[in-house]
Amino acid sequence: MEYVLETNKLTKMYKQSTALSGLTMHVPKGSIYGFVGRNGAGKTTLIRIVCGLQSPTSGDYTLYGRSSTKRSIVKSRRRVGAVVETPSVYRDMTAEDNLRQQYRILGLPSFDGIDEILRLVGLGDTGKKKARDFSLGMRQRLGIAVALCGDPDLLILDEPTNGLDPQGIVEIRELILRLNRERMITVLISSHILDELSKLATHYGFIDDGRIVREMSAEELNAECRKCARVEVTDTKALARTLDAMGTEYRILSDTTADVYAKVNVSQLTSALSESGCELLTVTERDESLESFYISLVGGGKHE
Template identity: 65%
Template sequence: MDYVLKTNAISKKYKDFKALDGLTMNVPKGSIYGFVGRNGAGKTTLIRTICGLQPPTDGTFELYGVKNTDSAISDTRKRMGAVVETPSIYPYLTAKQNLEIQHKIMGVPSLKSTDALLELVGLKDTGKKKAKDFSLGMRQRLGIAVALCGNPDFLVLDEPINGLDPQGIIEMRELILKLNREKHITILISSHILDELSKIATHYGFINGGQLIREMSAEELENECRKCVRMKVTDTSVLARTLDGMGIEYKIIDNETADVFASPNITKLAFSLWEEKCEILSVSEHDESLESFFISLVGGGSNE
């Protein structure tokens, strides 16, 4: 598998505080990579580091196979666009003027691409309206248009839906999917709004306390979070043996609890268990959300 970004034990220390602690992650080419963590977990620190806004204290990373210690990393970063923390826009200029200035800064032609970018992000009809009068969602989309001025094939978005209203969230989701599917841009999105992220991400990295605690594909996450029947019994070893005999998939949670990934004949199952002196205590449907899965990974509490 080809990777756009690979980090190798990246650490970032501020005096006695470690914002990143040996973080290793891999962002596949063509993916929408959901970088999941609470506020203060280290998401923005990692993004600022790979964008070259601050150096790592320890460890290395690669963009398209070029190490951050290589002199060629500056040219490689031209393949990357980013919106970090807040969109970098000029509030007293129009959307078109913002893009024209960004093209001039980057030294690239803007005649055709400016109008195309405005149409791409849904801002082609904003005319002479200044950016300061845009809604938050419009400013976020303008920030993405600015990040796309250099025609990057890797886009990094730091909490792009934070603070948006429901309509703004839908528009942002549709834009991200369009950039990925139609423009073939690999996208890294940091977010703590997990259920929304689950609608677009193809891969996930879960960060807590500056460490990457789990990395997985959307398919793997779906298997972890799929619907099941949660059963409480007096002896899960008996339940396991019985389900094996019935050819039913399951997962033992503890001595009394198991998730059964099918809809067994409860009467038949109860009778089989009763024959081996095992009682069913309760049966309920269970569907773990991305949020509850994340909590199960990191536990309760807060990073702040």
């Protein structure tokens, strides 16, 4: 798999605290990478480091094949658009002026494409309205529009739906999906709301206390959170043979436990298993939500 961003044991320490402690993550090309963690887990710190706003205390990262330890990393950064925490826009300028300003900063030869970007983010008709008079959702979309100047290959969005109303959240989500599908932009999006991310992410990185606790694809997450029956038997090999014969989907977890992705008829299964000399010990219904999966990953105690 080709990765646009790989971090290698990134550590960031401030005077009294450690924000990142040996964080290693991989963002696949073309993905929407959901970067999930509670507030203060280190999401924004990582984004600041990748954007060049802060330097890591130790460790490094590779962006489009260039190591952060090399000076040429600035060339890779030119392929990145980012909205870190709050939208970075001049409040005393209109949406168009903000984009023109970013075009100048990027050194683009003409202002062609500004109208298209504004239309794409739904700000095509804001006219002479200054950014300071925009709603939070409009400012967020303007921030994304600024980040889109120069056709970035990687878009980094730090909690883009924070503070937005439901309508605004839907708009941002649809915009991100469109950018990923139509423009093939890889998106790294951080959030502490897994349910929101689950509607668009193709890959996930779960962060806790400054380190990645697990990286997985959306398919893997869906499988983890699928409704199933966890069965405990004396021999999972016999169970596998029986379930194969019944045409039922399952996943073996250990020598004695497995998840069965179908409604289990306990008496039928017990009798089928006994023919193979296997005993059914327990059956537990499992219906793990995204949130409970996340809590189980990062540990709920410290969040109380």
